[in-house]
Amino acid sequence: MNLRRTMLFIPGNNPGMLQNGGVFGADSVILDLEDAVAPQEKDAARFLVAQALKTVDYGNSEKVVRINPLDTFGAEDIQMIVPCQPDVLLVPKVESVQDIEKVTHLVAQAETAGQQPVQLIALLETSQGIALAYQIAQTKGRLVALALGAEDYTAGLGATRTKEGREIFTARSLVINAAAAAGIQSLDTPFTDANDEAGLYQDTLTGKELGFKGKLAINPRQIDVIHGVFNPTLATIEWAEEVVQAIRKAESEGSGVASLHGKMVDAPIVARAEHILKLARRLGVEVMQ
Amino acid sequence: MKNSIGRDIPEVIEGYGETIPYVGAFETQPAMKRQAPKVKTIHPRKQKLVDTLETVFQQIPITDGMTLSFHHHFRNGDGVVNQVLATAAALGIKNLKVALSSVFPVHETLIAHMKSGVVTALDTNYMSGPVAKAISKGMLAIPVVLRTHGGRARAIECGQLLIDVAFIAAPAADEYGNLNGVQGPAACGSLGYAFPDAEYADHVVAVTDYIVEYPLAPISIPQCRVDYVVKVDCAGDPKGIVSGTTKITKDPVGLKIAAMAAKVIEAAGLLKNGFSFQTGAGGVSLAVAHFVRQRMEQEHIVGSFALGGITGYMVEMLEKGFFKKLIDVQGFDLEAIRSIQTNPNHLEVSANFYASPFNAGCAINKLDVVVLGATEIDIDFHVNVVTGSDGVIMGGSGGHADAAAGAKVTIVVANLLRGRLPIIVEQVLTATTPGETIDVLVTERGVVVNPQRPELLQQLLAAGLPVKDIHDLKAMAEKIAGVPQKLKTSDRIVAVVEYRDGSVIDVVRQVNQ
Numbered sequence: 001m002n003l004r005r006t007m008l009f010i011p012g013n014n015p016g017m018l019q020n021g022g023v024f025g026a027d028s029v030i031l032d033l034e035d036a037v038a039p040q041e042k043d044a045a046r047f048l049v050a051q052a053l054k055t056v057d058y059g060n061s062e063k064v065v066r067i068n069p070l071d072t073f074g075a076e077d078i079q080m081i082v083p084c085q086p087d088v089l090l091v092p093k094v095e096s097v098q099d100i101e102k103v104t105h106l107v108a109q110a111e112t113a114g115q116q117p118v119q120l121i122a123l124l125e126t127s128q129g130i131a132l133a134y135q136i137a138q139t140k141g142r143l144v145a146l147a148l149g150a151e152d153y154t155a156g157l158g159a160t161r162t163k164e165g166r167e168i169f170t171a172r173s174l175v176i177n178a179a180a181a182a183g184i185q186s187l188d189t190p191f192t193d194a195n196d197e198a199g200l201y202q203d204t205l206t207g208k209e210l211g212f213k214g215k216l217a218i219n220p221r222q223i224d225v226i227h228g229v230f231n232p233t234l235a236t237i238e239w240a241e242e243v244v245q246a247i248r249k250a251e252s253e254g255s256g257v258a259s260l261h262g263k264m265v266d267a268p269i270v271a272r273a274e275h276i277l278k279l280a281r282r283l284g285v286e287v288m289q
Numbered sequence: 290m291k292n293s294i295g296r297d298i299p300e301v302i303e304g305y306g307e308t309i310p311y312v313g314a315f316e317t318q319p320a321m322k323r324q325a326p327k328v329k330t331i332h333p334r335k336q337k338l339v340d341t342l343e344t345v346f347q348q349i350p351i352t353d354g355m356t357l358s359f360h361h362h363f364r365n366g367d368g369v370v371n372q373v374l375a376t377a378a379a380l381g382i383k384n385l386k387v388a389l390s391s392v393f394p395v396h397e398t399l400i401a402h403m404k405s406g407v408v409t410a411l412d413t414n415y416m417s418g419p420v421a422k423a424i425s426k427g428m429l430a431i432p433v434v435l436r437t438h439g440g441r442a443r444a445i446e447c448g449q450l451l452i453d454v455a456f457i458a459a460p461a462a463d464e465y466g467n468l469n470g471v472q473g474p475a476a477c478g479s480l481g482y483a484f485p486d487a488e489y490a491d492h493v494v495a496v497t498d499y500i501v502e503y504p505l506a507p508i509s510i511p512q513c514r515v516d517y518v519v520k521v522d523c524a525g526d527p528k529g530i531v532s533g534t535t536k537i538t539k540d541p542v543g544l545k546i547a548a549m550a551a552k553v554i555e556a557a558g559l560l561k562n563g564f565s566f567q568t569g570a571g572g573v574s575l576a577v578a579h580f581v582r583q584r585m586e587q588e589h590i591v592g593s594f595a596l597g598g599i600t601g602y603m604v605e606m607l608e609k610g611f612f613k614k615l616i617d618v619q620g621f622d623l624e625a626i627r628s629i630q631t632n633p634n635h636l637e638v639s640a641n642f643y644a645s646p647f648n649a650g651c652a653i654n655k656l657d658v659v660v661l662g663a664t665e666i667d668i669d670f671h672v673n674v675v676t677g678s679d680g681v682i683m684g685g686s687g688g689h690a691d692a693a694a695g696a697k698v699t700i701v702v703a704n705l706l707r708g709r710l711p712i713i714v715e716q717v718l719t720a721t722t723p724g725e726t727i728d729v730l731v732t733e734r735g736v737v738v739n740p741q742r743p744e745l746l747q748q749l750l751a752a753g754l755p756v757k758d759i760h761d762l763k764a765m766a767e768k769i770a771g772v773p774q775k776l777k778t779s780d781r782i783v784a785v786v787e788y789r790d791g792s793v794i795d796v797v798r799q800v801n802q
Contacts, residue, residue, distance in 0.1 A: 023542065023734055
């Protein structure tokens with residue numbers, strides 16, 4: 001499973017940012033053809049993003065393109081972008097299983113022979129999409145994650161958008177649960193005040209504690225803060241190593257349950273510890289095998 | 290002949306004279322006495338205050354071929370250079386040499402005075418705007434001398450830049466010639482660059498629009514060397530002199546570079562109590578200060594001093610206890626002016642104290658770290674801050690080469706691609722600061738350490754920083770942008786670039802029209 005702690009939006013009509021998108025260390029860059037681009041600039045941005053995919057080195061960042069919805073320019077986006085080998089398409093305003101199936105069909109048509117299959121992430125940003133999150137997540141094939149888009153969602157509800165985010169608590173939980181049930185990732189809505197570092201930290205922490213695996217970012221300045229929240233701390237890594245050692249020792253003695261500092265270590269705890277060690281390994285930290 | 294960094298320097302340059310080739314940052318040694326300035330006297334009853342610049346011209350008197358000097362503390366708001374030269378032109382004076390520490394777009398009138406022969410020579414440390422463009426295209430028959438800030442102080446003290454009359458734009462003065470930079474409508478802060486002129490010029494004229502009762506307090510430049518005080522209606526435009534606030538860049542690439550530069554400083558083991566630091570007022574340089582400050586706050590580090598051009602951001606760091614002192618040769622904004630006026634730990638110093646190589650120790654020698662910019666850097670780490678990609682003069686060393694020579698670690702921050710041009714080149718068009726004084730280059734796509742600093746390389750590698758070879762980073766930039774065509778210049782020399790010790794590090798040749 002790909003690490004997607006941060007997915008950084010890059011406006012698809014900004015050549016300077018498209019060229020530099022890879023230097024910020026985001027796990028994914030999202031070259032945006034949708035909200036960042038005015039309708040009269042869609043054609044130009046599509047050409048620009050296509051060229052960027054072919055020529056710009058995004059380093060270790062996964063290449064994601066946010067296409068337009070199918071009822072506007074989505075089909076044209078897919079036709080031009082998919083052959084340029086993005087890793088993932090971020091599909092906006094997904095409200096039903098059919099939405100994903102239609103995109104899947106168009107992507108399959110656009111792919112060239114021998115091309116690495118393009119994966120999909122569904123952006124749920126309407127009440128309809130949130131209500132059907134579970135079914136959407138179950139769409140088999142290309143879907144690798146659900147992402148929450150809280151701005152459109154709360155506007156549709158008529159809710160007040162707050163820094164604390166009480167108004168999106170349910171939506172967050174539904175998205176996380178639906179994704180977990182389908183065995184795919186869940187990604188949190190972006191924090192839109194790029195100048196509020198403390199607010200970003202708190203909002204990211206809230207999302208992580210609820211179960212999100214990463215967060216969309218609207219400014220490169222947000223990346224370090226978000227990574228700081230999602231990266232395991234040294235103390236957690238040490239705890240995880242102790243858990244795994246304890247359970248191995250117990251297993252060698254024929255037991256499936258161990259004890260660590262007086263607390264029971266069973267399968268869910270072990271799974272959590274193994275996930276932390278896997279993440280640490282991905283980040284280049286030397287941990288036990 | 291070639292100097293020690295391989296630059297072709299004629300042994301004699303017409304209008305400049307015999308050249309001393311650059312042989313190394315600390316190789317050229319002075320074997321001379323300081324210039325002895327004229328001894329002055331004044332009758333106890335004589336007045337210094339005169340009504341007009343014309344009167345001063347007549348009383349001195351100013352004649353053809355003299356050298357008039359000016360400081361640049363009024364930056365793009367300066368009104369004094371233009372008024373003095375207009376007076377010279379009106380009086381029919383010709384062949385003046387203007388020794389102005391920096392030339393700004395506001396000094397465009399110089400072009401007309403050069404055309405008419407009022408001004409035929411220019412000596413400066415930095416120039417931008419129309420004058421720089423005109424010089425690049427061959428406006429003057431005599432090449433301009435481009436110095437460093439420390440080098441100008443040295444040249445004045447060593448008698449290589451002889452000043453007949455120093456016109457000192459003074460934000461505040463009393464009628465007997467005491468001056469400061471912190472009061473009056475044209476307040477600019479420190480008057481550091483004017484100190485050598487005041488000390489060594491044959492005649493010193495204070496030009497002010499704000500006269501206070503004798504004695505002025507505080508006094509930056511004392512009455513003892515000031516011969517005349519002229520009251521003009523307006524000495525400068527405050528809008529061009531100071532900016533309201535200096536702001537940290539919001540450009541994400543600039544911030545990425547700045548954050549990396551701060552990590553370099555920490556990895557080099559310099560971020561500890563007693564840390565001393567210089568950075569520019571530009572957005573990226575200031576952002577380095579911001580990231581350094583974050584780490585100082587987290588680690589409870591108290592620095593010794595910050596140096597150079599002082600901004601409100603540095604004042605805030607002083608007031609919040611991140612640094613114990615500010616050493617200020619030039620202030621950039623209103624906060625810097627307020628602070629130097631009220632805070633005894635904010636010191637006003639001369640260009641000589643700041644950066645002259647030929648004294649018993651200048652402030653940059655005590656620097657741990659300086660962060661500098663570059664328009665180009667080459668694979669030998671020589672830096673160009675004089676000419677742009679079109680060969681036209683767009684700046685100058687200012688304190689660049691001085692601070693690079695003095696600091697323990699000199700960091701150049703630059704975007705690997707500027708516009709669509711790679712910043713790293715085979716050979717810079719104009720060498721301003723020698724590679725032996727540059728330690729690290731920080732770009733958004735990697736960090737490069739000068740191979741002459743293997744211990745620093747080990748420190749940065751140990752800290753896990755993305756260290757690359759300069760050739761690889763150059764290749765990376767060229768892969769994106771291609772290799773730029775080499776610029777063709779004519780053979781005619783339009784400016785001589787002096788290193789801080791007075792040796793010639795490079796020349797600027799005329800660009801084709």
